[in-house]
Amino acid sequence: MSLIKPxxxxxxxxxxxxxxxxxxxxxxxxxxxxxxxxxGDDDSVVSQPRLEHGAGVPLVSPNRYIMTVRIxxxxxxxxxxxxxxxxxxxxxxxHQNPYTFTxxxxxxxxxxxxxxxxxxx
Amino acid sequence: MRKLSFAFIPAILATSLFAxxxxxxxxxxxxxxxxxxxxFADPKPDVVVTAIVTxxxxxxxxxxxxxxxxxxxxxxxxxxxxxxxxxxxxxxTLSEKNDGALTLDWNFGSQKFTTGRxxxxxxVFNKPQLDPKVKAALGGELLQQQEASLRDTxxxxxSLSYSPQNRTLGRTLSPHRALIDLLTSRAxxxxxxxxxxxxxxRLLQVFExxxxxxxxxxxxxxxxxxxxKAAMGSxxxxxxxxxxxxxxxxxxxxxxxxxxxxRTLLNQQPQAYASAVQRxxxxxxxADETSFKLxxxxxxxxxxxxxxxxxxxxxxTQLEQAQKDSLAGQTESDSxxxxxxxDAWQAFRSDPKTKAALASPSRFAFSLEYAGVRxxxxxxxxxxxxxxxxxxxxxxxxxESLIGSVVYGLPLIGNGPGTREGxxxxxxxxxxxxxxxxxxxxxxxxxxxxQKISDMLTMPxxxxxxxxxxxxxxxxxxxxxxxxxxxxKMPTFGKLQQLTGGQ
Numbered sequence: 001m002s003l004i005k006p007x008x009x010x011x012x013x014x015x016x017x018x019x020x021x022x023x024x025x026x027x028x029x030x031x032x033x034x035x036x037x038x039x040g041d042d043d044s045v046v047s048q049p050r051l052e053h054g055a056g057v058p059l060v061s062p063n064r065y066i067m068t069v070r071i072x073x074x075x076x077x078x079x080x081x082x083x084x085x086x087x088x089x090x091x092x093x094x095h096q097n098p099y100t101f102t103x104x105x106x107x108x109x110x111x112x113x114x115x116x117x118x119x120x121x
Numbered sequence: 122m123r124k125l126s127f128a129f130i131p132a133i134l135a136t137s138l139f140a141x142x143x144x145x146x147x148x149x150x151x152x153x154x155x156x157x158x159x160x161f162a163d164p165k166p167d168v169v170v171t172a173i174v175t176x177x178x179x180x181x182x183x184x185x186x187x188x189x190x191x192x193x194x195x196x197x198x199x200x201x202x203x204x205x206x207x208x209x210x211x212x213x214t215l216s217e218k219n220d221g222a223l224t225l226d227w228n229f230g231s232q233k234f235t236t237g238r239x240x241x242x243x244x245v246f247n248k249p250q251l252d253p254k255v256k257a258a259l260g261g262e263l264l265q266q267q268e269a270s271l272r273d274t275x276x277x278x279x280s281l282s283y284s285p286q287n288r289t290l291g292r293t294l295s296p297h298r299a300l301i302d303l304l305t306s307r308a309x310x311x312x313x314x315x316x317x318x319x320x321x322x323r324l325l326q327v328f329e330x331x332x333x334x335x336x337x338x339x340x341x342x343x344x345x346x347x348x349x350k351a352a353m354g355s356x357x358x359x360x361x362x363x364x365x366x367x368x369x370x371x372x373x374x375x376x377x378x379x380x381x382x383x384r385t386l387l388n389q390q391p392q393a394y395a396s397a398v399q400r401x402x403x404x405x406x407x408a409d410e411t412s413f414k415l416x417x418x419x420x421x422x423x424x425x426x427x428x429x430x431x432x433x434x435x436x437x438t439q440l441e442q443a444q445k446d447s448l449a450g451q452t453e454s455d456s457x458x459x460x461x462x463x464d465a466w467q468a469f470r471s472d473p474k475t476k477a478a479l480a481s482p483s484r485f486a487f488s489l490e491y492a493g494v495r496x497x498x499x500x501x502x503x504x505x506x507x508x509x510x511x512x513x514x515x516x517x518x519x520x521e522s523l524i525g526s527v528v529y530g531l532p533l534i535g536n537g538p539g540t541r542e543g544x545x546x547x548x549x550x551x552x553x554x555x556x557x558x559x560x561x562x563x564x565x566x567x568x569x570x571x572q573k574i575s576d577m578l579t580m581p582x583x584x585x586x587x588x589x590x591x592x593x594x595x596x597x598x599x600x601x602x603x604x605x606x607x608x609x610k611m612p613t614f615g616k617l618q619q620l621t622g623g624q
Contacts, residue, residue, distance in 0.1 A: 001164045001368045001369065001371065001372040002163070002164070003159060003162055003163040003164065003364070003368065005156070005159035005160070005163060006153065006155040006156040006158070006159035006339075007155050007158055007159050007162065008155065009154070009155045009325060009338045009339050010338055011325055011326070011329040011334055011338040012329050012330075012335070012338075027293070028293060028294055028295050029293060029294040030294070031294075031301055031302065031305050033305070033306070033309065035309065037315065037319075039319065039322070039323075045306075045309075045448070045450065047448060048302075062326075064319065064322040064323060064325075064326055065322075066315060066318055066319065066322055070305070070309065070371070072301070072305050072375070072380065073384075074294050074297075074301055074380070074383060074384045074387055075292055075293050075294035075297075075384075075387055075388075076292045076293075076387075076388055096338055108381070108384045110371070110372060110375060112368055112371075114158075114159075114162065114318075114364065116318075116321070116322050116325060118322055118325045118326035118329055120329070
């Protein structure tokens with residue numbers, strides 16, 4: 001198990017922003033999901049098909065969100081998987097820096113990535 | 122690439138020195154808070170390697186060739202022969218090599234009927250060049266005329282290959298998506314609450330209106346105020362330790378649920394591969410060639426065996442339901458389908474035959490290849506006086522070859538703590554040639570032991586027997602020869618980046 005480093009922190013996220021997350025593999029031989037652990041709302045899971053098509057998670061204030069991405073490799077050849085996430089403000093502009101990484105592991109090590117987003121109070 | 126690796130040495134040293142200087146129980150003053158959290162949240166790399174196949178073979182033993190790679194002394198059925206297939210899985214690609222050859226690759230097939238894009242169509246347009254004998258015979262203006270008359274399409278190779286990808290054949294994940302989703306999502310639902318990480322998030326929210334967090338979400342720890350340091354320092358360490366515990370528990374859950382066995386069994390699925398290649402050339406360039414190749418590889422027991430065995434308790438419908446329920450967060454206690462399919466999977470894993478297949482993943486492959494070269498006649502009227510006779514003619518007869526190969530490979534030493542993979546491969550091939558006076562029928566057999574010395578270095582040593590030595594330089598007059606060597610795999614740019622932490 002490896003952690004994608006460093007984790008991503010976003011703060012002062014404006015109410016009504018959206019987390020846009022997307023994953024892209026060079027082939028289909030991997031699994032990915034993202035759990036969204038919220039301090040206020042119910043927790044949710046963003047599935048692989050949604051991530052591959054580009055998912056949007058609404059971020060509501062006041063709230064704290066912990067997003068965990070899990071990637072497992074199976075099947076040959078192992079793909080390169082690129083995950084990217086960014087926060088889009090209600091006015092359509094990007095909030096702070098986007099988060100992106102690419103992993104590939106034929107040995108099958110599972111990967112985990114963490115993101116924390118806290119909204120403006 | 123070698124220059125690049127030397128260039129990265131200072132970066133590697135700088136990275137490791139920085140890592141050494143960081144305090145083990147708190148954040149370093151110059152360390153950004155997210156980086157510090159990542160340092161404490163990173164579980165140690167796995168020390169138990171349960172996956173058998175750790176290396177995707179670069180060699181392709183499936184494409185037809187005049188000399189089959191399966192007849193090579195170093196060929197191994199443990200190597201995946203489908204790498205050619207997936208180099209351009211998603212889209213058609215057009216590339217140009219240094220010699221001017223244009224290559225079009227296209228993997229195709231729809232998800233519904235032909236999972237995993239099992240077809241590959243490849244067209245290569247080689248830079249047209251006159252047959253060396255024609256070139257040697259001609260000269261001056263006539264040679265220039267003939268060279269100028271060649272078109273870009275005068276030396277074209279088209280190949281079509283097919284490798285079925287379903288639950289019985291092939292090693293792509295798609296046909297097994299339901300089972301892997303069931304296992305990985307079940308592992309996820311077993312995770313514990315991340316209370317400490319929530320506390321860290323709460324503190325980030327508390328301090329977000331204060332500097333330095335106000336202007337930078339990831340400031341250096343040394344830039345924090347004293348109250349921020351006091352609160353954040355311990356929160357980062359605690360949340361990091363919690364994340365390590367969660368990650369370790371998740372990894373253990375994956376192992377207990379058999380995700381590692383799933384990977385191994387998927388990599389042991391039988392593979393079949395069929396291909397046809399047609400090379401069409403202007404007679405001034407050379408003869409037309411046609412080849413066909415069939416390859417089959419098996420290791421006895423793969424994931425396909427699970428579906429057959431589990432038909433009564435976890436059929437396709439139940440498995441789909443289990444996948445759906447598990448993705449929705451349901452466990453064995455909530456869903457009958459999840460329970461039935463997980464029970465069936467665990468029963469399959471504990472089957473002695475499955476255990477034996479997981480312990481010793483030997484592989485057997487055979488291939489049959491036909492290669493035909495058509496007759497080629499070249500005739501040029503009224504060549505210059507220096508070229509005789511008039512008309513100048515060049516005749517090459519047709520020839521055919523049929524090659525049958527069998528390969529058996531088994532690992533003798535597995536990858537593990539303190540050991541590196543060592544494997545033994547036996548191969549035998551027979552080539553029947555007709556119509557080519559420069560070649561003859563021959564039989565070749567080999568036994569090769571390959572020991573991995575490092576991730577990049579493999580040492581093969583083997584004995585090769587050939588009943589004819591026409592294509593084999595031997596020091597023995599009985600057709601026996603010994604081979605010894607070192608095979609080095611150069612690191613990719615991506616791995617160098619990983620080594621240097623992406624510096």
